[in-house]
Amino acid sequence: MIRIEQLHVRYRTERGEVHAVRGIDLNVRQGQFFTLLGPSGCGKTTTLRSVAGLERPQEGEIIVGDDLVFSQQRKISIPPYKRDIGMVFQSYAIWPHMNVFENVAFPLREMKKRVSQTDIRSRVRKALSLVQLEGLEDRPAPFLSGGQQQRLALARALVKEPRVLLLDEPLSNLDAKLREETRFELRELVKRLAITTLYVTHDQLEALTMSDVVAVMDQGRVVQEGTPLEIYRAPRDRFVANFIGLSNFLEGRVQKTGQLGEVETPSGTLKCVLADGITAGEAVVVVIRPEDVNLNAGPASQNENILEGKIEAVVFMGDTLECQVAVGTKLIRIKLHPSSPVARGEIVRLRLPAESCHALRA
């Protein structure tokens, strides 16, 4: 539904050139909820804006639906107002001089084929009821709450029934509680309409809970693409592991390959899952998520690693207890149930299941 090939975007500024997007390939299928996730400045917005036609890439091709909307080679660049898209902006961009009805009616009034007044009225009403804003038609746009503005922006993006919906951090201006509620509502809505969605966020929780596919970006490139579970369970490199959730990293060298490999680290030898193509002797980092580490005194089973360490710090986080355990020279962070009886200075044995330890190329 959306295909991006070898996309490059450069900005010319006074202080030289910024290469914001460096060769991105993406394929979003019909009806998919596809998320671009990455830290600030990695080029997510730029990619999204290129799909919308608001930014003009230097190289590459973009296909939306069946239309080739941009191609450097074929010198094609369809302006945004001719692309079959709906878009929600980070600031919502609600026009303050129009009321709710006029904001939503705007895309219909600008359509090539004239839409009759009665049609406009019924389609606006339908769009507003989708986002539960019925009855607010005559409200001037500035008199809406943040959440209502966000829903109004969504109604405006959907009213034309575009084939593709583009969303740029649509939840970042909402307060924490509302954001959580809206996450599920939003996903449910676009799934119900079966609309293809390209979503941009820097919030990993949003990306993991809402998407069918997540593409993690860094410095203008896609570093990993996969389902939320794949991304979370098996990050392909240290950047992804670090960005998605909290992780422990243990540097080491591969000793033995196989279904479960063995990695020699300063804290001891660890059995772990090796990334594809890693050979013996290679330098790697072993990634372990804090919640995968258990405290256990019992004997080690076949597929477990046991490390001994001393608890250096205990922090109460509300729903968890976070501990920092010194293993050799390394601090390992673990998450425990809040009622766990641990204390600073205690010597503990850490149990690391081998299938949760991922060795990545360093």
Place this chain on the structure above:
Amino acid sequence: MGENLRLHLGQHAIFFLVFFLVLAPLSFLILGSFSTARLPGDFSLDAMGLVNYLKVYSDPGTYELFTNTVIYVGGSASFGIIMAVSLAWLVERTNMPGKTLVYAGVPMTLAVPGMLQAMAWVLLLSPRIGFINQLLKDLFGPDAPVIDVYSLGGMVFIEGLRLVPTAFLMLVPLMRSMDPALEEAAAVSGARPVATLRKVTLRLLAPALVAVMIYQAMTALEVFEIPGILGLPAGIYVFSTKIYAIVRTATFMPVYGQANALAMVYLFIAVATTFLYTRMISRAERYAIITGKGYRPRLLDLGKWKIPALACALLFLFFAIVLPFLVFLYASFLPYLQAPSWNVLKVLTLKNYRLLAEYGEVGSALKNTVLMVATTATSTVVLSFLVSLVVIRSKFWGRKLLDQLAFMPHAIPGIVIGIAFFWLFLQLDFLPLYGTIWAISIGFTISFLAYGTRSMNAALLQIHKELEEAAYVSGAPPWRTMWRIFVPLMMPTLVGVWIWVVLHAVRIAGMPLMLYEGPDNQVLAILIWNMWDEGYIPAVAAIGTLLMIVLLLLTLAVRFLGFRRQTMQIGGT
């Protein structure tokens, strides 16, 4: 793609229109200064030389001209600033009573056009007919000393009065935002109040004060009406009036090339001052005296000086607005000019107003003025809006240059724009523009373009970029976006600029005088000027009274409509 091409063509059209409107007249101004032909019509590239420059700069009169200009500009700017600083300080930092009156009254003085202000003072202080001088003679006999307004002193005094409101409006926010903690820190360090004022307050204000001063000097340098009314009859010339005199004197054969040669230096000084001003402003902004905290500075207790201070403030208002208005009102009911006395009451008449209604030239001038002012305001608003859209909102290659081109006329004195367009229109004789009100409209549009684009740029920057982009992704092409998003969002600015231009175009006489060719393009300002020249003083008084009332109402309307920012800048002549 067609839409894209149209957008491209549109941007280029705007660029080259402004490029031509700004640079073409200037090119002819420069070329003309080297032309040895007597008349612009005879201009040819074969007859070029430095004669004009040699003639102008070997004339000892030119040095007197320099001296006069320096005294006039320096004097009026200093006088105006001192008054404005005092007034702003009194209302902001002391407990003087009656502040509201001063706050409201000072900006109102902008409603008195410079030309009428000068004329009113002539009626009061002319050596022969001035009411005050006649009174002095009645009191002290025929040998009593007279106060002569036809002098450099008179010009300095009246231009100074005229500079006060703009400077006041620039200074009030400065005084208000100055952190009193800075002064208090000096006080607890042991500085006496006078030392604090000298070492802290004035030092902090200095960069901004210098900027305001340069701005006022630019205004004084550019103004034509006041040295025109007060200096020309006495043969005291400054730059603007000398150029006018060279071109428009009936007694001599005009030497156009020499006017251009003189205008070049004038232009150079004006451009240099503008450059200096821009530099000063950026420095003043860097100077962090504004802390943005919502405090109210402690007010100085004036004690027994309260009433004298208020009297001084009221005296300014009396001189700047009440007196000129009363003088005009009085003179407009006179059958012929005479000093006030009990006998006059018996002969007061409405004849002058009746005459205005019957006199054909007034009707046509009024029609011309309304047409000219409306076209000027509309074209300025439309052109500034389009230019600012390209400058702020597009990726057009020439947008920076376009912005500078639009700002350039700000530095060019009206009289020089007038003379430059005079040459241009004579050269473009296939366009029947010369001698029409459209010529005046075009000249004014160019001079107001700088103000228009500055206001629009500021307003456009306030509009979030995503509001525009949301329209594109909703399917609206650029011109529809302009119409449905930008125009309604910018409406207050568009209306504000429109009114500002009307208020200015109606009162300025300098530029139109250079393009004036007879009854066909006679506007109100020129009519007043000509009638004054020919001595129909009571009739001038009648028109002037009506004009002042209209301008006062417009100024009040602007304030009540809430176009605060624009009102602040109703400077002009």
